[in-house]
Amino acid sequence: MTAAPVPERPAGPRAGTGPRPFGVVLVANRGEIARRILRTLRALGIRSVAVHSEADRDAVHVREADLSVCLGPAAPAHSYLRVEAVVEAALATGADAVHPGYGFLAENPALARACAAAGIVLVGPGPEAMEVMGDKIRAKTRVAASGVPVIGGVAEPGLDDAALVAAAAALEFPLLVKPSAGGGGKGMHVARTPGELPEALAAARRVAAAAFGDDTLLLEQLVEAPRHIEVQVLADAHGAVIHLGERECSLQRRHQKIIEEAPSPLLDAAARARMGEAACRVARSVGYTGAGTVEFLVPAAAPEQFFFMEMNTRLQVEHPVTEAVTGVDLVEQQLRAAAGQPLALAQEDVVLTGHAVEARVYAEDPASGFLPTAGTVLALEEASGPGVRVDSALAEGLVVGPDYDPMLAKVIARGADRAQALDRLDAALASTVVLGVGTNTAYLRALLAEPAVRAGALDTTLVERRLPGLALPVPDEEHWAAAAAFAAARRPPDPRPAGDPGPWGRPDGWRPTGRARPAVHLAHGLGPPRRTAVDDGVRLSPLPGRPSAHLLEAHGRSRVVHLAATPGGDRVWVGAEGAAFALSVLSREQLLERSLAALDRAAGPAAPELHAPMPGTVVAVPVAPGERVAEGQTVVVVEAMKMEHRLTAPTAGTAEVSVRPGERVRLHQLLARVVPDDPPDPAAAPAGAPPARPDRPGA
Known part of the structure; x- marks a missing residue:
């Protein structure tokens, strides 16, 4: 070559x-x-x-x-x-x-x-x-016989978890647990200590059985x-x-x-x-x-x-x-x-x-x-x-x-x-x-x-x-301005009869100092709502032949942005330079709901609920109903798009699980709750301990 x-x-x-x-x-x-x-x-x-x-x-x-x-x-x-x-x-x-x-x-x-x-x-x-190369155990044996170097470990068919744990005692950690079938990194888990190996084996077997129909596993020395x-x-x-x-x-x-x-x-x-x-x-x-x-x-x-x-x-x-x-x-x-x-x-x-x-x-x-x-x-x-x-x-x-x-x-x-x-x-x-x-x-x-x-x-x-x-981009001022102008332009016409409705009936409001600027309430994800005025100094001009592209002129600067709205108009997508953001267009009712939800969150501890982060299938529920769990312990595992996602307890407490393995779940569906442990009694604090401050969460 x-x-x-x-x-x-x-x-x-x-x-x-x-x-x-x-x-x-x-x-x-x-x-x-x-x-x-x-x-x-x-x-x-x-x-x-x-x-x-x-x-x-x-x-x-x-x-x-x-x-x-x-x-x-x-x-x-x-x-x-x-x-x-x-x-x-x-x-x-x-x-x-x-x-x-x-x-x-x-x-x-x-x-x-x-x-x-x-x-x-x-x-x-x-x-x-x-068959030979699809079975990592057979592949390693065949390749080693041809004189090509292979990684050390345990590669024998038919070993259960107990046998693999026993064989691992002769190896140096960390170890890589790998399904013998399949590929693409699916089902691979790292065990850095002997104590981590049983959970890694269980997770790898579950994925291997579901993805490849074969839960045979092998261990390899992890090459750092x-x-x-x-x-x-x-x-x-x-x-x-x-x-x-x-x-x-x-x-x-x-x-x-x-x-x-x-x-x-x-x-x-x-x-x-x-x-x-x-x-x-x-x-x-x-x-x-x-x-x-x-x-x-x-x-x-x-x-x-x-x-x-x-x-x-x-x-x-x-x-x-x-x-x-x-x-x-x-x-x-x-x-x-x-x-x-x-x-x-x-x-x-x-x-x-x-x-x-x-x-x-x-x-x-x-x-x-x-x-x-x-x-x-x-x-x-x-x-x-x-x-x-x-x-x-x-x-x-x-x-x-x-x-x-x-x-x-x-x-x-x-x-x-x-x-x-x-x-x-x-x-x-x-x-x-x-x-x-x-x-x-x-x-x-x-x-x-x-x-x-x-x-x-x-x-x-x-x-x-x-x-x-890594610094990932977030919506900047021009993204917000472009989305607000785009959403305002798509608003349906006022259904009320023509004529002067009086100062209190005008859809854009009334101020003694003059007309209020129209505004759109937008939110990025679950972030706080943002009132974005449709500024007279912001101008959007569609670019010919490019349906989503617009020339945005704002604050003396020109920039090409891309804009699209969902069919119901409840969300505006704005993108530029490879980044794209979905901004929710909030109604007055949605604004009120978000405000009330924010008050509830501020008044109590972290929400002990686990919701589905995406549509998918429950592949494991490693806790029993009513079982006490520690903070960070896995409660439910959901698979979507060929990947597993573990939902962990946000706090220590008792698990209340509402789904079973194999069940299909919707986006944001409630999967489990963790009822927090009773907070410690301040009166029972040891002598010399400072008193709990009422302005601290959980006090």
Whole structure:
């Protein structure tokens, strides 16, 4: 692998060259990855079939495909995860092959066998490779036998929690608890002390059983502050195995990747070659075919070392950065390998040109602990420009609910070097507009601005360490002014008869000094209401061809802002420079309710109620009704958008739980109460203790 001068687009095999591998391909996925696969199918002249749930009937990937088939209701278990329904759809539409994308059925050997039995090609490796690499215990054993370094720990099938606790006595803490099945960091928990291990095992088993149908666990020595580097491999049925360089995926939160790049700023050419050859050995150990990714951990204290972590037997979410620096269409190579065609390039043909960085746009609220968000996309503008690519599931009118993964889009930027790629990515995120659903776009920009990120000094714990210090934007004066002017302009006309209603009947009020300025009462989240006057000095002018964009002129400054309102007008979304805020438009009744609620909160202790932070499913209630709990103890666990969220006791007391495992819950639904312990009797204070002050809470 060599370096080369950097053209605006790297050279590589062009989509559409060579014989067409298939006539019809069914895409067994949804959202941005379905659209990504459809793009290559169109370039190759292959007819496409989309599948969808009832909730996705009007999704963009359905509209873009030549044919579509409904698999069932919204819940993935009743639609996208039904192997028999996918195979039946392929047979009914005359598909030669099924491309599973990633997630859902992408690493399911049952789909591979069902396709083979029906005479349909699955775009991916054979079932044996899926089974071996999908089982982390078997994978570590197989890889270690091929001479690739692995992380120490306990990796034996059939061990229950007690056996794992006993085996852990011979290991050094901290330990990482990992489900043997599945991937993507789901179900992984860190136990820093022996006392934390039982709870970590219970949580990991619960997630593994629900997500993967297999609760087998293993323990690994935790590599502190490692770098997460993965290598893209390609293999054909004729024995050729090559690698396309590496991707750095160290920017993670809770084991979930956020920003990825290629190549890694850590590796030199020699290290790249060593790691690439190790990845090829891993692929050969299971007779791999198609595109796959071998993931390694590199200790921060010993960057010359690397350890095998896992192999993903599918396309990766972050594959665009490899495509950007190699010019290779990985989906096309998958299709050609599945059709039995030889690889279109050899190892010496792989040239990395420039640098590429990808950011994942999620439906989540960083200011609220990254809780998933939901809603309807009211306005959308996606980035474009030199070196910018957007893989997206977004469209105006899209309803984002709790049933699917919260990733909405990926924004990718390529540059001549890393600095230019980072600058282009930041500019692309700044020009991204999503109104109606909260996203992490502003958080991504704040993360990209971190000095350690700019310097390439990365590790998998960087985000957690720097998160408390990241400054996230809040609505500024111009946001409030724009929202107030927009809301006022949308007010329905006064229904009262024409004519002078007298000073007390005027809707904008009356003052002896002249007319009062119209005002709108707005609130950001649960914050205090804010009376925002519709100032004569604030002017909003719509920009042609951009429905949500307005030129805001206020206080001698001009600025482009984006505005949209919910159908009932009870909420105005305002966005600029990648940040977006939902401001509630409050009626007089709502103002009164908030005022009374604020008085109640000020008069008593912290509310002992636990409400659902998002729509989802209760997956665990680890306390019994009437059980006494400590402050911070987990009372209810809710799963939404493939993530678990623990609701903990706000104070010590007795738990009163009103939900059961498996129950679907609504946003803000009351799940449990914690009846506080009786406060201490001041009269019983020990001698010499100062008396309780009546102006302190709880006195």
